Amino acid sequence: MSAAVAAAAAAALSSRCNSTGTASAPDAARSDLHRSFIYPPRVLLPPALSRYESQKRRDWSAFQQYLRDHRPPLVLSRCSGAHVLEFLKYLDQFGKTKVHAEGCPLFGCPQPSPACPCPLRQAWGSLDALVGRLRAAFEENGGDPETNPFGTRAVRLYLREVRDAQAKARGIVYEKKKRKKQYGEPRSDAMMFQH
Template sequence: MSTNKGKDIVEGSSSRSISSDQQQQQNPPPLSRYESQKRRDWNTFGQYLRNQRPPVALAQCSSNHVLDFLRYLDQFGKTKVHLNGCVFFGQPEPPGPCTCPLKQAWGSLDALIGRLRAAYEENGGLPETNPFASGAIRIYLREVRDLQAKARGIPYKKKKKKRNPMKANDDSSTSTFPIQ
């Protein structure tokens, strides 16, 4: 007979006595797709800063570092962006291949900045010093959007909010429904 049997039960060292709270701590719920991507993006940006010569601490990170990071990412892009001199410039569906560069799509960059902006503040950064929320970043994204839209021949137009037709007619006496 084991002399420790009673001691194990009293101290709760049995594997069967783990509470549901302890199980959740051991196995946290899986992250959403957005949260996983945000974490990957944050880690990638941190790695980019550490690889700079000299390395850049997050506290010293500025919008210039973010702009350099976005330009660095262009080399991994998959979106064909026609140059001004290209015969396919301004054509939404070019009939053949060309030597124009592949770049990051504007929508991907915009989403990336949104995730990094949120991650910066979640990791202790102040909203007032957030380099991802800088005016320089907004201008850069706007320029990329406009350039890519011209290169594809598709002008970017801001979507207008749909108006609710019921709110347009505030005067209920002009109803088009017959009263019975």
């Protein structure tokens, strides 16, 4: 209840008291209570972060920690695509995706086997999403888009190699999404002769 509402309620009570003579003891106590009670001001909380924003902050903190722990320690302005590749390879030790080696009898089999001695790696999709979040975080934290180490050709090639290697090892086919035909676009000859 705001102070204006409380004041209006007190004025109504006092006018009622004046019209009837004196107010009863409970009415007087109630009006004193309204006058003495002050509501605390509203505290505006910042909006809750989305899942993506929270993950981006965690990833950015992890990358900054990696730069601090690097020997010799690195500053962000000296970071290159090669350092990003080191970071992505470092993350492989925390991976949970079984990637079969070429000599493994399960190479090309999509079902993971607990008996297989092949290493666990970061999944390609996780690395791809991580690089996207870090690329955005770099620019949000004052980095120049022209020198963004997460957008270098070497990083893109590495991600493509990881995707292709994991696809072979796990028997997963990554197909390009087919482009939707725009309205009014001429049909190709192959499409014309299908009918």
